[in-house]
Amino acid sequence: MPRIAYLGPEGTFTEQAVCRLLADSTATGLNTAELIPAESVAAALDAVRSGERDAACVPIENSVEGSVTSTMDALADGAPLVAVAETMLPVRFDILVREGTRAEDVRTITSHPHALAQVRRWLEVHLPGAAQSATTSTSAAAVAVRDGQADAAVCSPLAAERYGLSVLAGQVADIEDAVTRFLLVRRPGAVPPPTGADRTTVVVVTGDAIGSLARVLNEFALRGVNLTRIESRPIKGSFGEYRFFLDFAGHVAQAHVGEALAALRRHCQDVRFLGSFPRADEGGPSGSDEAFTAAAEWLAEIRSGGRA
């Protein structure tokens, strides 16, 4: 049975994400798997690199518990890994308590600092007197409540059943429709086939000449490739040097995507492919190869003397 590492401990949003990825077995080719929590994103990825695990599920955008920048750095450094699936989870927080605890009994509330920050306004209104403390994860907060070290925890819905707690209040996030995106990554191998609505992600190192990033984006724009995300990250150990994380609609098997990537390869210092996989959002279809195919046929006819 394949073994999948995820950012633990049990009951985190990342466990919820990996469960959803496995339920959609066509996306992953991993119908059943053993789920094993990892201490950090870096540890989860390194366990895949070493072969100890077959895949890892990690947050990549807008995460509650993981530092997403650490995920990006961990994917860009070290032996190559590629994403084969993504999923998105609404950031939903519940206030969990031991059974029988009422709101007026809550003197202390605990969670990961990022989670506390995302329910700050709700707490100000509904539990203004409760003292706040920090844990390393939302699950650790649930454990603290179960063990009587705090009265209430801010957690993912999954944590209630996992740790035998009651829901004092549900859906308390200040921003109602925030979403976190997760990737399932493996060692390089067969790329999942195009579905017509895919996303591709790469890391690019350009020279620091003026206009070098504009040139990269022009290569995409000229071929009708729609960017969905861009982020520059300082290259570790050399402040001032940057690499760019780019997500865009389309699949590496498509002609217009492939031609854009080949162009980057020609004029960038480094291009690392981080995967093509089905999109989890309603962001619309991949761009079309139709015009590229027609133009290639036209060129072939010209070259063979069949037309002018």
Next chain:
Amino acid sequence: MPRIAYLGPEGTFTEQAVCRLLADSTATGLNTAELIPAESVAAALDAVRSGERDAACVPIENSVEGSVTSTMDALADGAPLVAVAETMLPVRFDILVREGTRAEDVRTITSHPHALAQVRRWLEVHLPGAAQSATTSTSAAAVAVRDGQADAAVCSPLAAERYGLSVLAGQVADIEDAVTRFLLVRRPGAVPPPTGADRTTVVVVTGDAIGSLARVLNEFALRGVNLTRIESRPIKGSFGEYRFFLDFAGHVAQAHVGEALAALRRHCQDVRFLGSFPRADEGGPSGSDEAFTAAAEWLAEIRSGGRA
């Protein structure tokens, strides 16, 4: 006396940053000031917006304790604020203990999760047996050690004197030359004058048409403006819509920078100016206006009939 909010509590890297900014009084116009810790980046900025504080010091890039993405969102939303100065601090961690504690006595070690992550390899080698726990800040870890709740803390160098602790080991960060950047922000007012080596920062919302970001970057590239950072952030409450945080060399008072910003204003949905201020790094001078000035003079002569 002006009052400056910073991401607290006392002894954090942000306090160290604001002390450095005040020492360089020409950069800030704030020779002496009262420093008041704030609970979060958002709280620090809101205190400036409301007039309760005169300025705030917050981490903006590569931070250890603050979530930097939360700083960016807090600057882009709400009433406008502008940065008037920046400073950079090396990310230096020391292991702090109560006086007399030896390495072999350390059974428990505590800090902010981001700080523990950045000394992970050092701890594996030097304190492999110590149990780790999390606090909300590196300063809270120093307090925990002082109060006997843990044997060692991973802290900024400032925390040792602040909390009366001893240095068991200095400079233990896994990456030696990591740097965090901080901004000093105020309510909009006079822009600091150009120094010849400045940075300007803006937030831009483009339409989601293919090539809209490439068009933005081309406006910079065509005028010789050198980007130093770019990041897309989802706009809160509408996943899939993005705004772009752009840092670049130069000052809004310069012709080539002003012309580029005016071009963005013409074809972007929104452009928010977040400040022009002296660069804290050795990133080189602002671009030159020389060619712009000569061309403007030439055009004026043409228009007046003075030449052709």
